[in-house]
Amino acid sequence: MDAFYQLRYIILLLCLLTLSGLRAQIDYTETPEDDIPQQFIQPNLPPQNVRTMGEWEEVEGLVIAWDDDYTDILTQIVRYAVEECLVYIIAPDFSTLSIHLAVAQIPTENLRFIYSGFNSVWIRDYGPWTVYLDKVNQRGISDYLYNRPNRTLDDQIPYEVADYIGSPLYNADENPYSWTHTGGNFLRDGVSSAYSSDLVLRENSGKTGIEIAEYARLFFGIEDYRILSRLNFDTIHHLDMHMRTLDEETIAIGEYPPGVADGPVIEANLSHLRNHYRTPYGKPYRILRLPMPPQGGLFPPFADYRTYTNSVFINKTILVPIYDAPSDEIALQLYRDYFPGYRVEGINCNEIIDELGALHCITKLIGVKRPLWIAHPRLRDVYGIQNSYPVDAWVYHETGITNVTLYYRTTPEATFLPVPMTRNLDDPALWQAAIPGTLPGTEVQYYIEAFANNGKRQVRPLPAPIGYYHFQVKDWTSAPVAKWVQTEREVAPGTRILFSNDCEEGPVSWDWTFPGGSPVLSNDEEVSVMYNTPGHYLVRLVAANPLGADTLLRTNSIRVREAFLPFSEGFTEGDLTAWEIINPDNTPVQWRWRADGGCNGPCLEVPHRDAPRKLNREYLRTAIDLREYTQASLQFGVAYAQRHPLHFDELRVNLVDQQGQHHNIYNKGGDVLSTVAEYIPGFLPSNCNDWRTESVDLSPWEGQQFILEIESIGDKGNSIFLDEITLAANALPQANIAFPANNTLYIGVGPLQQVMRVEANDSDGEIVQVDFFLGSDFLGSDLTPPYEMPYLMPNWGHYDLQARVTDNEGAQIWTETITVRYDYENSTSFLGNLPVSVNLVPNPVNTKAALIIESEAPYRGLEMTISNPAGQIISQWNGDIGNGISRLDLPVEYLSAGAYWLQVRYEDQQLVLPLVKQ
Structure with missing residues (x-):
């Protein structure tokens, strides 16, 4: 472009920017019916249930905060994004930026400018969250208290964006809903579940996980809030640095070489996730492993925390951070393989990754006002010849759905064939169809198209038909490899554990054995098993397909703990009675008994200062039986002083109920946990004034047996001391x-x-x-x-x-x-409505008597009762009679002399006759 045309382009862009600034409070980004600004009152709580959109859904715009320190990265993001949606740029002044965008030849028609100050580029953490009332109705913005209290301008950005786009804001940043959080640590599945690291517990010290989960439910529609352990070397502890949800059933997880950096904790979290959690459709998760690239051959903590999971969806485009590393192309290809038809582009993030963030961290999405939402469990690979492959899709729009069509093909060059989907009569949002069966060796490609009553069209995946979902129809090449996932490994008696098939190579039958469980045997692909008796139990699975079978036997698959009735533990002796010390990392630091320091002598101590690293986790664990108790609580004495503000040791109480659900019921750390007012290096309690008694309500779990766990998390700070742990309860009468x-x-x-x-x-x-x-x-x-x-x-x-x-x-x-x-009473004749003829011989009776019954029909399970005159039952038994005459002996030899009533009863028919014993 020559100088003249470049100058004219800049002048035109400046004019557009000025016009945009004058219209900053008017939303003019959609069809004419959406041009009218919405009038609303900003409530604190959403007026009804909400749903937080998934990042792979249709978006109206992408929001960034323009920071000149990262001009190259932000410019590339804007260049790709304006081809997909609006781009909302936040900045206090646009004079320099407008010139930069003009020189970069960024098209202007999809640019929107929000004039506002901010403190940092990390808008993922503090920016607006798009939610919808009742799944797809009115769009709103949900917010929380940003976890960087010194960045007050950042924390106001959701208000600025909500005002600009004309959507109500629901703010969990004021009492009684004051929730401190950060967006990079909040991964949603677009339905009703979300993941965070337990940084969210640390940042909300004094609030329990149950309270935080309730905030997530009220403001974000999260019904199942899943907390994972934070990592050692990812110092910001945001999940998006090594994990991201790709759709409702797929999670990308970073992968280090074995034993390197945060690899061991990531693998432990992954194992817990795959075993314990299920997708919204009840299946184990699909996992896409992405390499965690080194820097100069080194990994954290000796290099930057590079990641490929910190990617961002923008409608039909996926932007992935790259680093001029050999593994860049591997990561990009993994995305392309999993998302055919999407434009997958890499953006070099070397200039920003040393600040512990990449693309996901500096972007936020705004969903469309009126989404047509298609929720769909993608079909997975199948084996052998099947008649068809059923397809389910839940489809929603505020005006209702007119029709839904499934399109499929079995060769890449073929035209997609339509199959009308039908509405399920029991679930009107569920649409169903089936792809006809095909031969092994085929890749089936398909997509879903839906129309709303107002004419809106939507497809899934968004790039369809260029993009599509796909699965393989495979033929068996070997016997299966027997594997399973199970929701729990250690439980209290009476807990159900879900075992789910995770076999490889296409098994067609499953032969389960669960000694000590109920059921003991099963041939289902997924089995829920109850364990009632303490002990260690094996589980065996024999998986078979037409080429053979494989057996997996896990000898200690289940531990059922003995559940104790309410008790007190004063630690007057060194041995614990009901509590077990758990030291998962086998370090020298664990809970230990000491003879002094307690209010009245001995106590328990966990010396976090002596741990080889931060984030050492030490546990006390037991199981409790509250089936016959009420008014239950956990009470304990704690003593702790923070060593320094930068050392934040934590104490938690966790509970696993009989449904296998995990709950955090006590959560304190740092200054909130401290029992003294000052910082004291090497704190050791010296008197009872250094102690505080805590009480945790257990009443929601009365009538159950459950696992109870006291967890201490070290930050290389001071020891935490415990004493007088009491399970207090009132025995039921x-x-x-x-x-x-x-x-x-x-x-x-x-x-x-x-x-x-x-x-x-x-x-x-x-x-x-x-x-x-x-x-x-x-x-x-x-x-x-x-x-x-x-x-x-x-x-x-x-x-x-x-x-x-x-x-x-x-x-x-x-x-x-x-x-x-x-x-009724009658001492001289037989009374009742049972259609039989009865004769008691003899009567009066002596040591033997019999009923002679003549009947035109057989009766099985006749109930016979001998009662005294006061109506007390003396004897009761059952007998059968057939057609014709039957004889039933009576147990009269043990009766005392006197008068009795003999009743013969079948369902609601009976005969009553007197019986006299001599």
């Missing part, structure tokens, strides 16, 4: 209805009054009240034993009796319901 017995039969005419009697006791207190109920009618209360209450049966029929028992601490239980029957 025990009670039963002692009289009358269940199924007692009373016979008489007219209203009949009887008495209900309850036996009750309390192992750690006393019974203060027993309330009596006839059905739903309250009869009255008795405060002292024997606990009795009269009740009236006004007519023949069935009556339910129950009692509620209260102890001196307010705990209540209900007895089991018993049922009594009241029927």
